[in-house]
Amino acid sequence: MADSSYTSRVKVQSTLTAVSSKPVGAGQAYKLSVRDHAMGGHSVHLIFYYRDIPFGTFDLDPLRVSLSETLSLYPPATGRLARDGNGNWEVKWSDAGIRVLQAKVGASLDEWLRSADGIEERDLTVWEDMPQDPHIWSPFRIQISEFEGGGVAMGLSCTHLHADLTTAARLFQSWSQVHRRVPVRHPPRFPDSPPAPLRSPTHPDSLLPDSPSVSPPSFTSSAQMSSSTFKFSDQTMAGLVSEVSELCPDATPFDVVAALFWTRIIELKQPRNSRGRWIAKIAVDTRGVLREKLPLGFFGNAMQFSPVEALSEDGNGCELWQTVKLVHDCVLGIQEGENRSASEQFESRKEDGGARFVSSAKAYGPQLTIVSMEHMAGDASVGGGRWSEMYEAMFVDGERPIHVSVGVGNAKGEGLIMVVPEEGLGRSVTVVLPEEEAARLHEDQEVLKLEPTVILSGQHNNNSRF
CATH class of the missing domain: 3.30.559.10 (Chloramphenicol acetyltransferase-like domain)
Structure with a gap:
């Protein structure tokens, strides 16, 4: 490390x-x-x-x-x-x-x-x-x-x-x-005025992005954070999506891997056989999906954060399929404009007589924050060989990047999960956790049985395909 x-x-x-x-x-x-x-x-x-x-x-x-x-x-x-x-x-x-x-x-x-x-x-x-x-x-x-x-x-x-x-x-x-010398696929668009926030009071102000976490305390500001990237193949993701299809037929690859890592991290954080209430924040890009659609080339910030709650009522943890459905419904609520937007909440907290915006240092945190880049996925099909937009950055035709890392600075709190589409249904998942939890995640059998390729973890990886 x-x-x-x-x-x-x-x-x-x-x-x-x-x-x-x-x-x-x-x-x-x-x-x-x-x-x-x-x-x-x-x-x-x-x-x-x-x-x-x-x-x-x-x-x-x-x-x-x-x-x-x-x-x-x-x-x-x-x-x-x-x-x-x-x-x-x-x-x-x-x-x-x-x-x-x-x-x-x-x-x-x-x-x-x-x-x-x-x-x-x-x-x-x-x-x-x-x-x-x-x-x-x-x-x-x-x-x-x-x-x-x-x-x-x-x-x-x-x-x-x-x-x-x-x-x-x-x-x-x-x-x-x-x-x-090819056409720019998504030329930038600069709006004449900022996008208007949605008006729907689904979530109370107690869940503002910089509010304290209501899940059991597990993070202190002195904790050292560790980051690793887990890469899952098209075939592995197809199998995972298939496993939950009967109970959540519309689940996406993001829903599945977000739920997988969230449930495993809950297991790391809570004492065995204990009950708990766990809140994470899901961050979804809103270009092209809200009622007042932003263009795909919109320049600026279009991520919307929405809280989602999981319960471990009997001490046996959170079932994967239930958590998949929680994540899926949260994403769908954002995309359909049902969840209250973070921008509306910040709009209500202006300073200096309502003229000055409040800045936040904790949009990503303090709760576990899960970021979806699913909107950048290609028209994926199993074995179809379709690459996400993240891998279209070719300076020479056919020379795709072999890996794309994404990161957010000052993402302090319980942790950060970032899911990036790759080829077909393949996904890379970057997980940032306190060091002790990160080390235990590397030994988690529910994750390891999927045989991910692990890179950029500071640990030797015998399965590296790079």
């Missing part, structure tokens, strides 16, 4: 600035919404791993050209943060650009995926916390890291104030499409 005394294997060699290929109109500003402010305490991190350097002999210059052309489509990414007259954040459009770093990794790609953990992996996605005065601070950063013997990791990080994981992934995907 990485700790405060470890020596990083990632060495930054150079830093430069990439600017838009077209001048940005001076004086324009992009207003950040109440939902953006709710994400203010977090950062977004994406890392795309490529087996072969997707540019032939590595040369940054062609990438800089296509990146500059891409940035001309994304003025908020090259701008700088400032406060408006009400004290809320806005992005002043400018030609200041974004930071691009080049680095070398003192390990091969295979060795890195076997031996690095989620904390060390952050060295591949540079980040600096926002200063008090951010007028010259770059909120978007890219890092390109070469491995010994071949292979490259391309990391993108940004403040969650600006964008969510989907926006960041589609910006990166747009870059790869511009580089290959």
Whole structure:
């Protein structure tokens, strides 16, 4: 495991600035919404791993050209943060650009995926916390890291104030499409006004994203967190979905793996044969699904968080199929607009006479937070070979990334589960837990019997297919 005394294997060699290929109109500003402010305490991190350097002999210059052309489509990414007259954040459009770093990794790609953990992996996605005065601070950063013997990791990080994981992934995907001279699949869309929150009082204000957890206490701020990624094949996921199909016929791969890890984590947290009430938060992207539909290329934050409760009444834990149905119904409620939105709750808590939005540092937490990227899945069928959008970031035709890591900074609390579609029904699940619980999860027989490939856990993995 990485700790405060470890020596990083990632060495930054150079830093430069990439600017838009077209001048940005001076004086324009992009207003950040109440939902953006709710994400203010977090950062977004994406890392795309490529087996072969997707540019032939590595040369940054062609990438800089296509990146500059891409940035001309994304003025908020090259701008700088400032406060408006009400004290809320806005992005002043400018030609200041974004930071691009080049680095070398003192390990091969295979060795890195076997031996690095989620904390060390952050060295591949540079980040600096926002200063008090951010007028010259770059909120978007890219890092390109070469491995010994071949292979490259391309990391993108940004403040969650600006964008969510989907926006960041589609910006990166747009870059790869511009580089290959193919049409941008989801060009960015910038609304004239922030999306209106839904109006449905399904959940009380006691379940605001930054409210205390009502599940049994298991996390303290001093706990060291550990991260691992479990990769499940198309065949394994097809079997899992089939197992619960009779009791929950509409269950998705996300419903199943989210319920699997939630039930196993409950087992880790509660004393054996005890009863408990467990609350998690489900985070779902709302592009294209709400009554007032956001376009698929919407730039900003469109994740909605909704609490879901599981009960262990007889001390025998939570049944998997019951938990699958709980997760499925929660996701369906968000998509159909039945669950009260986090943005509405934050809207009701404005400061300074109702003009200033309240920022939160705990949108992901303190409860266990489960993030779905299911909206990025392809038209999956068993054995169909359909890849999710996350793997469409090809800088050379046919050269897909071999793995895509997703992460959220400052996700403090009981833990974080992030589910990412891969090929067909295949899913990767990144789990962040307190160290002791994470170690026990690695030994959990209900998880191990599914024979996942485990990477980026800091533990040797004999089954690695990388």
